[in-house]
Amino acid sequence: MTDLAMKTLDLARRFGSILAVDRLSLHVPRGCVYGFLGPNGAGKTTTIRMLLGLIRPDGGEIQLFGEPLTRTTRRGLLRRIGALVEAPSVYPHLTGAENLRVTQELAGMDRTRIAEVLRIVKLERDADRLVQGYSQGMRQRLGIALALLGRPSLLVLDEPTNGLDPAGIHEIRDLIRGFASDHGITVFLSSHLLAEVEQIATHVGILGQGRLLFEGTLEELQRRHADSIEIEVDRPEPAASILREGGLKVERTGGASLTVTVSGRAEVARAASLLVGGGISLYQIRTVRPTLEDLFLDLTREAGIGSAPAGRVSR
């Protein structure tokens, strides 16, 4: 038995002259939360649609649970996958429970599962209300309930927190965290928000212009991109000289602040003691995490793709 829930090999898809997905090779281990990151237009949704058999790849191969996804294997493999692609697919004129019953009966799933998934997404009390009266967050939770209905081994969630308020984002994040830890489900989560993914993901794949720029664990990503600290001091010029003499890479951020590249907590302490030893007053030290935009710029530069695709990025 393979230890990968999903694997793609040189997956490609073109829309006219635009190469949406370019020789994409993903490796999603079983039981992980895999953050599939990229700005809008990077090819995430196209990839997900290919994984679900909604659109056909122009080239390459998809393997789910070690089995290639073909016309003949499609049905059996989809039984083990639950998906929420972009906005939840619901019928507003039906109640929440009726929506679940439609999918349950259509796919011949276990009827008792409806009550279970309603409990998991905390919609039991609103199950008999028409979905047209649901908030965006409730719709999103119903969409996740639909994805969970078939007891999936792999859950594919495409931007599940899109359009949600902070409370809704928090709720969905907690739910996703629980799927992997409590239910052993592999979660493949696409997002354009690094901050969102890094709180729950164990593995990350970063996509830019249809190409995979990075794949690995979150720790590997963080190791690859050294953290920086921003130090606010009383005298920035002498402070910068002291740090440079101490072998640290320093940039003037402007005003009384310096940005110092550090590798680990020990270097933070060393920078602080160098400055204090040099008679510099420290007002503030804070960690600066690279934004997705920073990562993209670095990764695209390394990959020689050129400028990063336009898209919303966030810390």
Add this chain to the structure above:
Amino acid sequence: MNDLVRATLVECQKLRRTLALRAALLLPLGGVAMTTVVNLTRATRSDFVLDHPNGWETLMLDLTLTLWCFVVLPLFVSLETALLAGIEHRENNWKHLFALPVPRWTIYTAKLLVAFGLVGLTSLELAVGIGLEGMMILKARPDLGLAYPIPWGLIWWRTFSTLPAALLMVAVQTWLAVRWRSFTVPMGVGIGCTAVTIMLLRTLKNAASTPIGPMLASFFPWSLPYVVISPAATAGLRQTAFLVGVLGGLLVSVIGCWDATRRDVT
């Protein structure tokens, strides 16, 4: 086959609280109610023609079924199929349905079967409605010449004989409605083709002088239901319309299903 049965039952569940179901229930009844009022207020000298059996054929073909097949049915089919497909288009539910472990063809075929079933429901309502209409006329206007017994067999035959001929129209409209997300496309085609139907069917009365019109009417999907019951059409035209409706309907259903199932879901 179980998949298709399940998909069709699920399609029926989705009809709850929809305009599609309300339209299917109310439009035929509205049509019958309107023709009942017209018949009950007929002038004294405009009796039913004493055809076989005793004016009932005239009652059906003079107004109710003519009005239905000539104008209402083509528009109804366009509306119903657009509404049925709209249930999925509205929230882009195709991506959810086609990502389920269910054969794709069953989802399209179930949609088609429900559309056709709703047309069948309207035939049933028309049959019952025509019977009740006749009973009211017999009570309220015995002077119009309608007579007992009520020929239920003939009523069922006339109303349901339009159904197989409507298959081609249902298949074409379902295909259009599923293919295009915009409500305007199937409705626009439906309205345009209804106008063409009215023009073509008017030529049936002059079949001898303008044979091309009736011939086109026996091939034009939206005019077929009327051609199969029209007293003005020849037996040959009625037979052609029936065969075109059934065989063409099956062919377009297969093509539509093939197209819907192989297309990318974006």
